[in-house]
Amino acid sequence: MASFKLKVTQVRSLIGQSARNRAVVKGLGLTRVGKCVVVENTPAFRGMIKKVIHLLRVEAFDV
DSSP states (O other): OOOEEEEEEEOSOOTTOOHHHHHHHHHHTOOSTTOEEEEEOOHHHHHHHHHTGGGEEEEEEEO
16 A cells, blocks of 8 residues: 655635634644645544645645
């Protein structure tokens, strides 16, 4: 099984979003539009991303 990580970029603002969405984005380590983080490909991170996918751009890459 190929192991890969996920590059997550915030592409939309949190203005007008619910407190829950803000907390999920903060938990991913994102603080502003345009910031990128690299996270492990685990069920926990995939679930967080799924909740706020409308605010993010996600790319997968091999390690």
